[in-house]
Amino acid sequence: MQINSMFTIKKFSLFFCLILNLVTPALLATEIYRSVDDRGRVTYSDVPSTGAQKLDIISQPGRHLHDVARVYDGDTIILADKKQIRLLGVNTPEIESRLRAEEPGGVAAKKWLQAQLQENKVYLEYDQTKRDKYKRLLAHVFTPDGKHINQALLENGLAFVSIIPPNIRYSDKLIQAQQQAEKQKLGIWSMSAYQPKPIEQIANHNKGWQRFIGIPASIKKSRKYTRLMFDDKIDIRIQNTNLDLFPALNIYVGKSLEIRGWVSRNKDHYTVLIQHPSALIVR
Structure with a gap:
């Protein structure tokens, strides 16, 4: 019985080490590098290359790096693991779908977001409530070079503030960004549909x-x-x-x-x- 117990322990230890070796690299992917090729194209990677610039945003507590599969609309992205991410604190006009008609500004917001996330890597930062009633993850989204996408949508007049307690992190910055765009009549603030x-x-x-x-x-x-x-x-x-x-x-x-x-x-x-x-x- 003692031999069997020792064998079981060793077997478990080997299994645990195998799992740890598989999981650890993902957990330790805490460095990311920005490169620009001779055609001016920017790429991001967690593997350093010649001339690449190491970025510092990943040292921010509570932010985790993810791969983006696609942009669903102006305020929703789909990760490579198929999780749906709804941007916190903002709302963009709807794009056309089977259930909804297109709203003015919806396509522009989606195209802008696609351009911002073309390198397919983002950092996510959650607030108090992590999921909405549709089971989507709720997050603030940051590019590897530190741009706060939620705030930038507002700054460009592509979204409006939609703060739902208890998720009120960054609310002052989001409101200020909206006020700036509204004052300049950018994007949706110049459209008759939203007067x-x-x-x-x-x-x-x-x-x-x-x-x-x-x-x-x-x-x-x-x-x-x-x-x-x-x-x-x-x-x-x-x-x-x-x-x-x-x-x-x-x-x-x-x-x-x-x-x-x-x-x-x-x-x-x-x-x-x-x-x-x-x-x-x-x-």
């Missing part, structure tokens, strides 16, 4: 992200939501669990307010779910 409409026209809304202008008249609270009421058929609602992120809601009452988000309808009642103060702007 503010009077909230009284909410019944004529499109399916995608919209901007409305209105003056809330009162506040109504329920067990789950607090609502800013524009009339008895139009409101915006905030989850009570997120109220700590907002200033006192009475500062919005009687003020001209821009609302950014997606419209939900229940019979003749229209509402917009607001999850972060960045979607409410006093005008």
